[in-house]
Structure formats: structure tokens, C-alpha cells
Amino acid sequence: MRGFSWRVCLIVAASAGQLACWTTVTDDASFTFTAVVPDAGNPINQTIGPDGLVDLFEGLTDGEVVFDLVPVAQYCRDSADCLDRLQGGDIDLFRATVADLAGLFPELQVLAIPYLVESAAVADLVYSGAFFARMRDALLERTGLRLMAVSSVRGWRHIANDVRVVHAPDDLDGLQIATLDVPVHLETTRAIGAIPRVMQLSNGGHVQLGVSTGVRGSVYDLLALEDSVRPKFLTLDRHDYIVELWLMNERSYRKMPLDLQQIVQLGFDELRRLTLRFTDEAEDDALAAYRAAGGETYEVTQEQHRAFVMAAGRVSTWYMDEYGYDWFVWFEGAIAEAERELFQARPQ
Numbered sequence: 001m002r003g004f005s006w007r008v009c010l011i012v013a014a015s016a017g018q019l020a021c022w023t024t025v026t027d028d029a030s031f032t033f034t035a036v037v038p039d040a041g042n043p044i045n046q047t048i049g050p051d052g053l054v055d056l057f058e059g060l061t062d063g064e065v066v067f068d069l070v071p072v073a074q075y076c077r078d079s080a081d082c083l084d085r086l087q088g089g090d091i092d093l094f095r096a097t098v099a100d101l102a103g104l105f106p107e108l109q110v111l112a113i114p115y116l117v118e119s120a121a122v123a124d125l126v127y128s129g130a131f132f133a134r135m136r137d138a139l140l141e142r143t144g145l146r147l148m149a150v151s152s153v154r155g156w157r158h159i160a161n162d163v164r165v166v167h168a169p170d171d172l173d174g175l176q177i178a179t180l181d182v183p184v185h186l187e188t189t190r191a192i193g194a195i196p197r198v199m200q201l202s203n204g205g206h207v208q209l210g211v212s213t214g215v216r217g218s219v220y221d222l223l224a225l226e227d228s229v230r231p232k233f234l235t236l237d238r239h240d241y242i243v244e245l246w247l248m249n250e251r252s253y254r255k256m257p258l259d260l261q262q263i264v265q266l267g268f269d270e271l272r273r274l275t276l277r278f279t280d281e282a283e284d285d286a287l288a289a290y291r292a293a294g295g296e297t298y299e300v301t302q303e304q305h306r307a308f309v310m311a312a313g314r315v316s317t318w319y320m321d322e323y324g325y326d327w328f329v330w331f332e333g334a335i336a337e338a339e340r341e342l343f344q345a346r347p348q
Helices: 050-061 079-088 106-112 120-126 130-143 183-191 219-223 250-255 258-276 280-292 302-323 326-345
Strands: 008-011 023-025 030-032 065-068 093-097 145-151 156-161 176-179 195-198 214-217 233-241 244-249 296-299
Touching: 050 258, 079 093, 079 244, 106 183, 106 302, 106 326, 120 258, 120 326, 130 145, 130 326, 145 250, 145 258, 156 219, 176 183, 183 195, 183 214, 183 302, 214 219, 219 280, 233 302, 244 250, 280 296, 302 326
Parallel strands: 008 065, 176 195, 176 214, 233 296
Antiparallel strands: 008 023, 023 030, 093 244, 145 244, 156 214, 156 233
């Protein structure tokens, strides 16, 4: 029988259903880990909500689970500030995006190259296998931050605008699309034929379109916008599967005894499993809400999808020119292996 008990404290974004932090309490010592997450929430049902997280960690910790909410806006000026605080040890855990990490680890922009990941099932395998381990080790060596899990609560990035229905890249000619101020996203917007306008984000992560006529984002991003500025036309091309990276300060992680480290990692493994396979049903619910709010959707045909893929091919070339071949080859190899595994598992 172990000589102490523990309590895991989770900071959960109330409407986004996102895991965030834990506190460990023993008979003779206390481990308190502080974490923050963006507080921009999903307006409709999620793959896993707060109740699901309660059940998940109650099972892992024999009921010793406490929930609290600390939105990022109350702790950091912005995501860069959160990452600085995470590296410095002021906070222990942060859920970052690829865009947040572009300055610290620019090669990881490979995760946002369009049209490489074609299904949530592929993403699940890629981000739980050897490629995940490679990212974890490289992040730890370069930044001192431990990658605990990759998750998704927003699903696919699509193309939305307020001018016309977009069927093919030519339809984007002259349209100004709000785009994250990150090289891979700016290059993607240019490659598919639009003019990028740097997207403004609130401290909580909410999109602010400014003077643009559209945005590349998830259906959840669109639903979070005010009715007066939400683009009317949404082209469903699924060009980017949006992921988040849960990062923990390594010194904080090492403060825990080994068995507690393993329990915490098991919790993150389950978080990945529950959130990374963003289901078609979840997106269907979001699309229904978008249409009910006055939006119009268009799903590209196979031929139109090929036209977008061909146009976006220059993003891969740009990436390799800027950051080399290694991470691109590793990522493509992991995707190919995942696709083979899924194909072999199909009923014959």
C-alpha cells in the first residue's frame, strides 16, 4: 500500500471542455501545478465536455479530482507570454497551438501544411505513435517543455467568406482572407488564390476579422463570431485538421514521483483518444448550428478538391525551402503508415 494519496486538479475551460491542470497532495508533501488554456469556448456540444473529464479522472484517481477554471486572459498577456512563463516555471502547463510554437520551433509548422492529413483517424494514429515521440523528444531538447498529448476540439479548418460561394481556387481571386500571422498560414492563403490579411485575436483566442472578407477557420470559429460579422458562405474543403499541443514544464513534471508521472500521462493519453478523433457527427452538429444562424455551406466535389490540393502544393515546396526536408519527410511517412494501418484494418 502506498504511503500517500493524491489529488489531481484540473483547470477546465468551462465551455470548451478542455483539460488543463492538476494538483498532487501527499501525506508529507504537496505538488501544485498551475496551468492555463485559451478560454474561447465551443458554442455547441463537444467531443468531451467537463462532465466527461470529471468521469475520466475520477476513474484514474479513485475520485480524488478537483476542477477549477483559470482562463488565459487572467494570467498571460498573450500566448507568447504564456510560453515564456511556462519555460520559466511560472506556470506548469499550457495548451499551445502550432501558431503559438512557430517562433520556438518553426519546423512544427509542418503540422499545418494543407491537405496532408485526410481524416481524424489518420491524425489519431500519427499523434500517438513514433512521430509523436519524435516531437516530444525534440521539443524537450530544444525548449525544455514536455509534450504530454496532442488533442483537437475544433476539428477541420475550412474557407469562409462574405462575398460568394467558393467552388475552386479561382473563386478566391481578389478576396481578402483573415489569416494567422504565421508563415505557413500566410503561404497557404496565398497558394489557394486569396489575399492574406493578418488575423487579430483577442486574449481569449477569439477571432477578430477586421476588414477582411473571409477567414480560414473551423465551424466552431465561425460560430464564435458575432452574427453581424460572421461570413455567410462556407466551403467545406477540410484543408487543415486543427490540433493543440499540451506542454508541461519539465522541471515541474520531474517533481512528481515516477508512478504519479505515469498516472498523469495516462490521463493525457485518454484525453488524446477522446478528443483527437473529432467525429463527423460533431462537425455535423456545428454545421447545423451555422446554417440555422443564416450561413450557407458548399462541399467541394472530388475534382474541385484536387484543384485545391494542386494549388496548395507550393506550400510544401516553400516549407522545405525554408526549414529543410526532415520534418516534412517524417510527417509524410507517419501519415502514409497510418493510412496503411487503417487500410489493412478494413473488413475484406
